[in-house]
Amino acid sequence: MQRKANEFLNLNESFNHNQALIDLGALICSPKPKCAICPLNPYCLGKNNLEKHTLKKKQEIIQEERYLGVVIKNNQIALEKIEQKLYFGMHHFPDLKENLEFKLPFLGAIKHSHTKFKLNLNLYLAATKDLKNPINFYSLKDLETLPISSMTLKILHFLKHKNLFGG
Known part of the structure; x- marks a missing residue:
């Protein structure tokens, strides 16, 4: 040496x-x-x-269960505009109020991963009153220019496949 x-x-x-x-x-x-x-x-x-x-940094994986509301009215879908810094300005499907998931029609579940998070997204057919935060309604045309995440796109694709929206 x-x-x-x-x-x-x-x-x-x-x-x-x-x-x-x-x-x-x-x-x-x-x-x-x-x-x-x-x-x-x-x-x-x-x-x-x-x-x-070489050192490999082990990243802790965080499993998260999410309960999201799908509200469709007049061929428009409800999305929430995110105000927190990671997804600031993007539009997501809104969270349900606590403990409503057992009372609403279950549409299905989607798995989604990003960074250190592994998400299990449980989708429920909901009404505006069932949601935690304020929402706005958007048409298919609106969605073409709206800033949305890959998670939201995945849910929209799921809804289209189920002939619930955008089909």
Whole structure:
């Protein structure tokens, strides 16, 4: 190892040399290492055993059960405009008020994942009074330009497949 280090070690510029190695480590030897572009690739002993030399951050998966209301009136669908920062300005299907899911007609369930969340979306045919937050009604044409998430698109596709909306 020392013999290999001596091949590229610059004794006159040790500070800059060490700083360069630190920078290489930060930019190249990342959790997804870029060995192909590393100038030290010919000397590297870690490239042949990446699992041992790279750390994988384990992300905690959060399972979440959601109860969403589907309100359809005059061939328009009810969506809630989100005001929280992650989905700010986007439109989602609204949450039901507490404990209503057992009293409303069940339409089906959809699984959806994003980042660290695994969601089980339970869909119920609801009325405006059954929803937690204020909503607006939108036509199919409105939905073409409305900012909506992939989760909302998945639910709309489900409703279309069931001939409940947009068919």
